[in-house]
Amino acid sequence: MTESRGLVLIVEDERHISDVQRLYLVREGFGVHVEADGTAGLAAARRMRPVAIVLDIGLPGVDGITFCRALREAGDWTPVLLVTARDEEADRILGLELGADDYLTKPFSPRELVARVKTVLRRAAGPPGGAAPQRVGRLSLDPAARTVHCDGEPVDLTATEFNLLAHLLRHLGQVLTRDRLLAEVWGYAGYRDTRMVDVFVSQLRAKLGDASPIRTVRGVGYRATAPGA
Known part of the structure; x- marks a missing residue:
């Protein structure tokens, strides 16, 4: 059995999108938990401590911007990949300023999503080797x-x-x-x-x-x- 790469939390209110995201991430060996609104997603992030969060900006309850701000203000630096619509550039930039690590604009390939998740996790781990202070x-x-x-x-x-x-x-x-x-x-x-x-x-x-x-x-x-x- 392939060892899990860790748990990815998806917070997405469109079921057909989150189903595809889950399918492709599971195929790559990730555990996946899905929440459909920001309030439940924020609680899940605090409870489950995922390795990464795929976060839609336009969520019911707590929106993605507020979600990201709450995480960072609590000292939680879990890598966050924002998912945005094409007309949400201002929110996308604000999300990056609040501490998101990357973003994807809808529509996007699920393969690209998986690649981006892997990339933010590599960045979080840092470069290999023992560089001097x-x-x-x-x-x-x-x-x-x-x-x-x-x-x-x-x-x-x-x-x-x-x-x-x-x-x-x-x-x-x-x-x-x-x-x-x-x-x-x-x-x-x-x-x-x-x-x-x-x-x-x-x-x-x-x-x-x-x-x-x-x-x-x-x-x-x-x-x-x-x-x-």
Whole structure:
């Protein structure tokens, strides 16, 4: 019997969609639990501690944005994959700013859903190997413990935020394009929506304040710099 990859919580009020999502995730070895409204979904997330959450934004009860905010405010950093309609860009960006790790826009292939779930789980686990801790200015980052401290105080980051910061610091002083960051941090080569990078950089800057080492290279991308560089 194949060992389970862990439990994925699907919160989706359209039964025909959640049935297909469940089918494809189960085929890939995941356990799956489905809830059809946000209130029950939030309770299930707290009770079951899934490895990932596939979360529709337009839910009855607690909507997906409120759901995501409640998780993060409670210190729950379970990877969240938002599912949105085409006309929900503002909500999609807000969801990313509140700590969602990725999103899919309806309609989408169930195979893509499975691939995205696997990708957010890989990002949450971090890169293999034993990279050394880094200190840049007032920040210290420990890849093994997946922790970031600023002036000795811990900074709460999502898995994707941590990976983005770690990647920029590993390439200290180098200019990294948005396309390259999407490929190397998110694993999405040729992905069209580079705005996702900007959202996560903005979120990192908000959390790190004036200790942030991330600089914008206009028209190109971003780089991390040491103090005085």
